[in-house]
Amino acid sequence: MRFLPHLLKRFVHKGRLVVIEPSGSRVYFGSGEDGPEVVMRLHDDKLDRELFLNPELVAAEAYMDGRLTFEDGSTVYDFLYLFSINRRGLASHPVQQALRRGWRALKRWHQSNPLGRAATNAQSHYDHPPEFYALWLDSRMIYSCAYFPTPDASLEEAQEAKLRHIAAKLKLEPGMRVAEIGSGWGALAIYLAKLGVEVTAINVATEQLAESRKRAQAAGVADRITFFERDYRELTGTFDRVVSVGMMEHVGVNHFDDYFNTIKRLLAPGGFAMIHAIGRMSPPGTTGPFIRKYIFPGGYVPAMSEVFASLERVGLWTGDCEILRLHYYWTIRHWRLNFEAKRPEVVAMMGERFARMWEFYLAAVELGFLHGSNMVYQLLLSNERDDVPVIRDFIVDEERALAAR
Incomplete structure (x- = not known):
């Protein structure tokens, strides 16, 4: 050498x-x-x-x-x-x-996600067969950071706790209209619909939407959820609540203002939004070349300074901010170990090279949340300063009420 x-x-x-x-x-x-x-x-x-x-x-x-x-x-x-x-x-x-x-x-070029290209970038990752993801995700197929009441909680328990935590922050009432930007395989939309709200859920991944509709039908809430294959910038109407989980990572630094302006436009008077996404505690950076080329083209994990700078430009109030530091490390560790246990099935379904690519990806991102600067943030955003309850005790109260149900 x-x-x-x-x-x-x-x-x-x-x-x-x-x-x-x-x-x-x-x-x-x-x-x-x-x-x-x-x-x-x-x-x-x-x-x-x-x-x-x-x-x-x-x-x-x-x-x-x-x-x-x-x-x-x-x-x-x-x-x-x-x-x-x-x-x-x-x-x-x-x-x-x-x-x-x-x-x-080249950062802005790498993260350019105009209409059309944004869908192509997302589909390259999410439109693998649902059976592949079902091998190693939880039973609801939730592909975002769980919320661990304790580090030794099971993945199923932690994902249930995450849905409950988000619903508590939304402070829902029956009959409310909720928009979900980036709906995955429908787990959150189904959970919220069971609480008596009407959900409009959008996604650009065709395979995910097809599976979501099946799951909503099986859960008996298909009449309360409307799934659209649509870019977030194309969503119209007004809603009492807007929720977006694991979506801002795909927006790209060029389009942060588009994203938050969309949320601002969608909120009905008195409404507010809950955003859950990956961030970094370090200054602005770039997306690593492997992740950018093979896993999340067009994706970028923002520094919190970039998030709040965009919110300042758009004019949204931040009513609450919570930082989840180790929860995604625990989540991805479960996924990686599940993936390892199912590796022969992955190879049979997707091939050896694909299996190696995903081994590398899952290990790299797990360790990014253990030794790197990555974390997850949750924001409550509103157009007016008091649309979000001014005392955050309501989150714990709502969460306990949902758990009791």
Whole structure:
């Protein structure tokens, strides 16, 4: 290896990375202390230069293609764990700093989600067969951060608690009109409809909408939910409540004002909105190249400064803000372990390369919520300062009432 050692010597301080070259010789990096030992084999000489120039993308692609594998009991999760505890060392390398400057310069282009392209980007991730997601999600197929009353709660319990937590914040009354922006497989719409409200739910993923309609019918609430295949900017009417879970990550930094202006326009007098999305506690950044290319094209996790700057420009009041710090780490850990248990079924359904891609994705994002800057925020937004109750005790009161039901 000519190039990669220049990077790895600066990068790996905690734990140890053992690289097996195509020739079979082993090269060691790191102290071996305060972290795992990971054994990685490179299967062709080109990886030396390719990994040096763009490690975050090339490591994923090489693992997907079988050009990079792990041995002696090491896994891709172990490798990404080692990466996550040494990430500052990687960011300090001049080549990586140049890469990041380039990504920042292209940030607005990468996150351009005009009408049409936004749907294509979302469909590339969400329009896999529902049977694939059913292998490793909870029974409701909720694909967003759960709410763990305790860290050892089951995934089913935590997702039920999340629905209850959101419904409590919405402070619903029977007969209210609720708009849901980004409805997934319909779990939240079904939960809210059972509370006696009328839900208009929009999504741009065709497969998700078809499954949502089936689930609403089976739950006996199809008459109280209208599902539309529609971009958020195309939704019309006014609503007592607007709720959006796991959607703002797909909006793109160019369109934050469009998103919040849509919410502002949809709210009836006295109404308010509940937004649940992934954010970062660090300054504005970029989307990593692997996630951007293979998982969430057009996606971006905003810094809170970007979120609140947009709210200031649009003129919405923030009535409440809650930060969920470890809840998504616990959620994705459940998903990853479920995925591992069902890996043979995933391969049979989607192929080996796809399974490796999703292994890499789930491990990377799990560790981003453990060692990185990612978290989840929930906001209550309104047009007037007192549309949201001015004392937040109502959230606990509503939550307890829903649990008692």
